Amino acid sequence: DADVTQTPRNRITKTGKRIMLECSQTKGHDRMYWYRQDPGLGLQLIYYSFDVKDINKGEISDGYSVSRQAQAKFSLSLESAIPNQTALYFCATSAGTGSQFFGPGTRLTVL
Amino acid sequence: GQQLNQSPQSMFIQEGEDVSMNCTSSSIFNTWLWYKQDPGEGPVLLIALYKAGELTSNGRLTAQFGITRKDSFLNISASIPSDVGIYFCAGQGGDTDKLIFGTGTRLQVFP
Numbered sequence A: 001d002a003d004v005t006q007t008p009r010n011r012i013t014k015t016g017k018r019i020m021l022e023c024s025q026t027k028g029h030d031r032m033y034w035y036r037q038d039p040g041l042g043l044q045l046i047y048y049s050f051d052v053k054d055i056n057k058g059e060i061s062d063g064y065s066v067s068r069q070a071q072a073k074f075s076l077s078l079e080s081a082i083p084n085q086t087a088l089y090f091c092a093t094s095a096g097t098g099s100q101f102f103g104p105g106t107r108l109t110v111l
Numbered sequence B: 001g002q003q004l005n006q007s008p009q010s011m012f013i014q015e016g017e018d019v020s021m022n023c024t025s026s027s028i029f030n031t032w033l034w035y036k037q038d039p040g041e042g043p044v045l046l047i048a049l050y051k052a053g054e055l056t057s058n059g060r061l062t063a064q065f066g067i068t069r070k071d072s073f074l075n076i077s078a079s080i081p082s083d084v085g086i087y088f089c090a091g092q093g094g095d096t097d098k099l100i101f102g103t104g105t106r107l108q109v110f111p
Helices: none
Strands: A004-007 A012-014 A019-025 A031-037 A041-050 A065-070 A073-080 A088-096 A100-102 A106-110 B005-007 B010-012 B019-024 B029-038 B043-051 B054-056 B060-064 B071-076 B086-093 B099-101 B106-109
Touching: A004 A088, A012 A019, A012 B106, A019 A031, A019 A088, A019 A106, A031 A073, A041 A065, A041 A073, A041 B099, A106 B019, B010 B019, B019 B086, B029 B060, B029 B071, B043 B054, B043 B071, B060 B106, B071 B086
Parallel strands: A012 A106, B010 B106
Antiparallel strands: A004 A019, A019 A073, A031 A041, A031 A088, A065 A073, A088 A100, A088 A106, B005 B019, B019 B071, B029 B043, B029 B086, B054 B060, B060 B071, B086 B099, B086 B106
């Protein structure tokens, strides 16, 4: 079984809709991250959380919000989706040693 | 957002050839990581480097943490078709574990 899972794997939605992407992990890591990947680019950090009561903005947090419901769960929301939020979204976890482990990704298309 | 300079952008090589790619930064990093991403999947950690000058191998892969702490190299020896994918470097500095990603090297291996 995968250590980091993301749902849904693919989503097509319309401009203005609210969308939630979910991430779960069984690695027992305290730290969780949400990244966005655009074609031909590396990953950019949206939000990160070091524990259940800790939420921090990354480089590109505008238009996004997150919720850390439990140590194992970290969800990303787009309150009102817009077309330039079409991208691949990845969740990652870390034990704080530097190495981060990624989920399989969610491909989001906003029409 | 900030990104590392990764080169080359793409490589087309014949099976059996060796491959080299590198990343450079204007900032000092405490950790360098190398990831591989297959189409439609999340990045998978290949090698983690934690000390300047460190040379680490993982099978046919060898990576080095540059002495200046501003660069890192990844070498793949005797390439095989399953090496195809996008390779990303990532650096981590300061007192946070936020990763800065390179723009990726797309590797194609021809039989």
